[in-house]
Amino acid sequence: MKQGISVFIILLCLAGTLYALKEGLFTAEKDEYAELKLPETVDYNFHIKPILSDNCYTCHGPDANKRKAGLRLDIESMAFAELPENPGKFAFVSENAQHSQAYQSIVSDDPTKIMPPPGSKLTLNSYEKRLIKKWIEQGAKFEKHWAFIPPKKMEMALDQTMEWGHNEIDYFILKKLTEHDLKPSAKASYETLIRRISLDLTGLPPEPTVVKQILQDTEEDGIEKAIDAFLASKAYGERMAQTWLDVARYADSHGYQDDSYRTMWPWRDWVIHAFNNNMPYNDFLTWQLAGDLLPNASKEQILATGFNRNHPITQEGGVIQEEYRTNYVLDRTNTLGKGILGLTLECARCHDHKYDAITQKDYFEVFAFFNQVDEKGLQMDAVQAKNNNFFADPPFITITQEETEGILSFVNMKETPQLNVMVMNDAAPKTTFILNRGEYDQPTDSVHPSMPESIFKFSENLPKNRLGLSQWLTDSENPLTARVFVNRIWGMLFGKGLVETAEDFGVQGSLPTHPELLDWLAVDFMEHGWDIKYLLKKIIMSDTYQQKSEIDPEIKRLDPENKWLARAPRFRMSGEMIRDYILATSGLLNREIGGPSVRPYQPEGLWEETNAGGDRGVLTKYIPDQGPDLYRRSLYTFWKRTLPPPSMTIFDAPNRDFSEVRRQKTNTPLQALVLQNDVQVLEAARVLAQRMILETPNDSSYVDDLFQTILIRTPKEEERATLMDYYHNALALYQDNQEEAQKLVAVGDYEQLDTDKAKTAALMLTAQIIYNLDETITKE
Template sequence: MDATPSATPLARKSAAGACTPSKSASPAARASSAAPPPTSTAPATRRTGRPGDRSGPDTCAHADLENRANFRAVAKFTRLILMSHRIPTFPALPLLLALAVTARAELATTKLDFNRDIRPILSENCFTCHGPDTNKRKAELRLDVKDAAFGKGESGEVAVVPGSLEKSELIRRITTKDKDDVMPPPKDHKPLRPAQVELLKRWVKEGATWTGHWAFEPVKQPPVPAVAGATNPIDAFVHARLKLEGLTPAPEEEKARLIRRVSLDLTGLPPSIAEVDDFVKDSAPAAFEKVVDRLFKSPHFGERLAVPWLDLARYGDTSGYHNDSLRDMWLWREWVVNAFNTNMPFSQFTIEQIAGDLLPKATIQQQVASGFHRNVMTSDEGGIIESEYLNLYVVDRVATTGVTWLGMTVACAQCHDHKYDPITQRDFYQVYAFFNNVPETGKDGVRDRNPKPFLKVPLPEQEKELQRLDGEIAGAQKAAEEFNRTLPEKQLAWEKETAQAAEPKGPVVRFTLDENGNGTSDTRQAVAATAHGESAFVDGTFAKGYETKGQGWLEYGDKFGFEKDQPFSVAAWVRPEAAGGTAFAKRDAGDAAPGWEIEFKGQKPSFYLVQKWPGEIIHVEAEKAVAAKVLSHLAFTYDGSGKAAGVQLFVNGAPEKLIVRTDKLAGSIKSAAPFRIGRRNADASPFNGIVEDLRIYGRALAPEEAASLTASALAALPPEQRKPEHKDPLQKAFFQKLGTNPGVFAKRVDDLKKSKAGVEKAMPNTMVMAEMDKPRDTFMKVRGAYDQNGDKVTAAVPAFLPQIPARADSKPLNRLDFAQWLVSPQQPLTARVAVNRWWAMIFGTGLVKTANDFGSQGEWPSHPELLDWLAADFMRDWDTKRALRQIVLSATYRQSAKAAPALLARDSENRLLARGPRQRLDAEMIRDNALAIAGILNPALGGKSIKPAQPAGTWEINEMSGYNYQKSTGADLYRRGLYVYWRRSTVYPSFVTLDAPTREFCVAQRAKTSTPLQSLVLMNDPVFVEAARAFAQRILQQGGADDPSRLAFAWRTALSRPPSEKERAVLDRTLQRQLATYSQDKEAAKKLASVGDLPKAPGLDDTQLAAWTAVANVLLNLNETISN
């Protein structure tokens, strides 16, 4: 049943614009929000100690610290451990006591940092009532602004007096026992912890140093610490921190594990055994660097980086709302992959996606790039309120831009000023104005097609074809122009030549049609005629003529008769004044009368050869009529074959198509009847018109001869005597002589243009951004309500950030100005957010854990100086590959991921980076990894989305409009997960289970959960079972001649490293058990050996294949296999 007009937006609104504290806020703060944030931030991964997990057992109480522990103060970390209700077993107690002692010492000696130690306390506990939101502010006191915090409040008291605990109202209020005065108020259920109170007191006592929020300060590159042995700035910052923490870096990872890690991190695919062997054998210092550079050149690098970017862009193959109708945005996805592969500067990458359509002379690909913000969900439901949905689309664009480039929860300012950050509601709608000029409607008006604005984009092969056609069109047009330019001169020369040319030889007779009606025979003897009826001899255009006036005729006696095997031709200038009638005949009346005849059927000339009427004749008729009251030259020729095919008609020198009415001539056509001009006999239908220059030949004229009769006559006619009807036949005769004409050239151009139009029609299209000719007015929305306009605003960036200079042309700011501002040197957030995202991709967690929130509620960076160094370095050239290269080439990245229990207890999340990264692969990569290991991955890049096998009936669960999941076929089944069809209401089931987002909204970081259902998917999902079967085939075909060799091959293929003896033994026992099982159950073996669409390799035993499939399934399920 369709949703009501208000149901869908209300259901989505919490996600589009609700204000929710970040994951680092207190549980009480998080619980107070009734709606999820507009973006998704992943909770920390909780490992389950599955086989192959080399991080050690971390399912003790410390695992619970992953969402609560904050490493910005050792004291706070220790206190959380001691307060935990799940105390570890007694052997760990000395470690905890030691940490507590260390924490007290560091608490007393560590210099306070306002942003790290004080602002988070104020933000989490005070800003709701004493922060940026003017509507919620109490007592006119602000604790987010220095001047306000250090000035007098509404009561006249000063909240913070540097150096004086007694005079600081803040300290009095947080330490009082009076329930009416204590802050935060008990009703808020957010009491300060004793350690937080002590930090605030110490801060005030030490002078209350206040600094601006770290993320909003200009990016400045700090000096690299001088650390012995550090050859990479990253290592220098990390090792300096480790030294302060009393920790040492882990040793470098084993080479086989390291190449697997970096291959998965940079391409999403495992290395081949050959690639592993080459690296392991290469002892050169630059061996790893060579591997990294090879991976950056791989086309799969772009695919790897595209996945998290598609999460941010909320990419989907459907519209999302209501019917979740189909759309085509895969061309934009292809642009993203290509941009990463070509290492497009991130500044350009940003500008083209925000405003590629506004760039001067924007290319097709720059316009395609602007589709970033057309990925927004849309609705085609008939009953919606369009202005409501249009508002939703723009709100989503603002929220997505805020998270993607600013790392800010700007959506919290949709309804009111932000509660924690200096983003006002006016700021929100000023940014909204940048995106409020797209020529779209709330209801997109189409289903299963892209709504406007969209752009047709040629595929590579179509691009080549268009280039070829454009070249040929240009050539054909040039040839036509040159032909037409020289045509008059050529025709004049031809006319002179033709007028003087000799006429065709050998007429039996040429009728002068003088007043006596005489003709001249080939022997130059006169041929006398008898005139009948009212008629007249006239001065014709080309010669003397005879006008029948519809009554008269000329009769010549028994002349010009032919037999059926004798060729002959009849040619004359004829002007029909009325339809019908016989123009020439050598035939009498009566059905038995033989002979030949030229008659007009209406205005169409017909030719008859008659033995006996009507059955034994040849009758042909012109397909087209000749013009009435216009002098035309007709020439019928007959080749003496006795067949209709031997008859030809030339009109004005050009061959005319004939329709065969009868073709049954068998006997003689010899006739003793007189030859007549004007009718067949006295009783037959007369011809009404004029005849000039009648000639009869005793042979069939060749086409060029027939043409010359017209051409020579017309060419000899002085130009001043030529009538309009003469121009066309004269030109046609000229063109026939040339063998071409302007029409041929024009048709060539037209045909090429039609071919081009056909290619263009077949081109796919993709949605793009565009600007309206007349921009929409933008208003603040009262409490965020779409239909409640407040103040009118114009486009601008948030006031607390550096502003965009006024345009030189005084025009209003547009999206291009905004896009350029995002990557300007003065803008402090974009570079920090970007490098933090790359860091999170490689290490699992960013230097700032809250990837979507760099504001007051976000987490303090684990290594703030390193973050700023990376951001400043990145801004030099916005080179993504260079930024990632220095990360993965660092010793920090190359560390072993193994961790001792003490280190896990101290730093379970590896925020201090004392060991190498280890994280579970994303959903798409888990599938890709399985297919690659199995040897069936289709590495083709780009193209439309594909539909691999999924449980039957999945789409039908949310079905509203009759869509059926049509599984792909052939090699498409095994393409990378990036290309899997993304239906937002019903995302590919295994991906959802493995924590892929729906992409209904922008997602900054995926969750990494560990559930039993995930294991079931990896064991039983059709794709993974088929991958296991394909892997088994590969093992049996490539792994060697015996089981030990095959086991080693299988292990190395899946994990890149050789198995230990213990691992080999376990795997061998598994194989033997499976062989025994399937030896007893041949039917089950046969079924498993043929599962999936991949053809079974010939010659493989079902029992062997089934057993090895089970072993392969185990290998694909190892925690180590699905981790990097």
């Protein structure tokens, strides 16, 4: 019986299959790449190299230890040479795909010959195969990696009759928009632009008086004057310093297991000062990398070298000193690579880089620049750590109260008699070796300080020290330094750089969406004296920057990622900016510049849970500050490496164990919980409510005033009606329950103002709703 049923089912399935075939219901899987149009001219850097890098370089790239069959495809001479294992055959033959063995292996159907091999789980689609064939037929021209070619400034004749476009930036953007059948968006409203520019240049919302003044300005250059005012603000230096602290891996503790206190905040104050004084970027780098080596170096120049002392330092007993000393040098080398050159140099520590033309020898030649540094005095015993008893032997510099009143006036000592800050100081010349597998105790061949020739040759005329390194970095022919920085500035303003992988301009990094624009900006930046304020103003004055951010359905369809910038970007602010925004709009923000790091509110017990050093250090317990220090800008919040400020890490702040140039952007429920329950948010809402009640006795204007204060605009009718209903319902609730109102408004240490508790509670929650809006925490 069972056998009969099985046969019946099989026959039924066969019948169904035959019917489907007859009706044409079964079709071959469609090749979605078959109809993609090939570019008229196939470019090696932008079309071919990414395919080879992703699919071929692991076995046929720069890493000699992993190279198969003696074939290397990233160098032209080797790609066109006779195959070592197949005499008379060549990987590529110009204009001849039939005799190009690499191409024939790529399109082969034979599983024993196809490349990449089946076991690699890599494969090329039909479009990529057609690209390679066309490239070969067009001559198979190789080029140096795009980021290693010095940028050139494309000359252009701006069309004065164009309806859209303010400066050269718009020319490049409009060109790409046209290529992709897109049109730019209209200009954003004045209110939106004022808020956007203020956030970008100061990290804070504009003050109401500033907004009112700009809105009343009828002159055409009103926005330009606003930009100049924000650039001149002391808050500008704080905003720019915030971005640099991630690059510099700044923290107020040493890290590792004990993670005790360090005094590095004077270096942080120097960074704020440098930005506010508009120090040219080439000098900004030189002072930080080699200020101590400048002729007749001043204390300020020496203090700037604290940049290369920001790495984690162990205070544990029994460690192998040379192992950790080597780790510190490795950190400085990797920070130079990621933070300044935009390269993954660290990948060449143990072996030749698998993708970029950087050998292990190259890596340790860079390492050699930082291997001369005097590490004396970095090990502290328990008593020194507990008492914060730093001493002024190298590599420390002592800053006295008298000096802060002169050349170092930007350092806010707060009556402290003197400070000892870690700085750079070379010791006697030291021989550097290539380390086998990157291990400190496995030296092999000796090397001398130099930089990878594949990037830019290190001139014999340059001193082989950190000063020579900084001169190499800031040479106008260096292809990376200016490009990497202007890209990071673009990313700060637009949410992502023209090269999205701001940390990696190498072969595995993203290609620039607008390469000609990136080059133009880099050269223009250098031609104008590496002037950072000039660069920012140039971008912000563009029509590209000043567009609306509303998402049009057609724009979304044609450009879902907004790569071509047919509209302004819209993205969530950093954790620091969100907290500062809330403090500023509530009136709580303490705008004092500089000084020792402070401890705002934080959940109890966190430091104790993460402390592994007992009472060795001074960081065993977290005791919040009192008074105005509770409301300093987030830039000044104490940064403990093993437990960074939790309300900021929830919004994707790094722990700063190593250099970071691009923060992740996540959306999690914890972020909503912070905005809903954090004592700082609740206290800000309470203080704002109390001040508004005292200044505006008319309930009917509360919602309008809250909106104008927090969002820099008036509410729409629907928003006004919804929030007024909420306020009145809450007011009725708390008038019937005065005890609950009293509990709610008791939040925070800031003084209680003399206002009705029920009204305060109701208006406080209304303000909190606005603080929780996406619009509040988003840069539009």
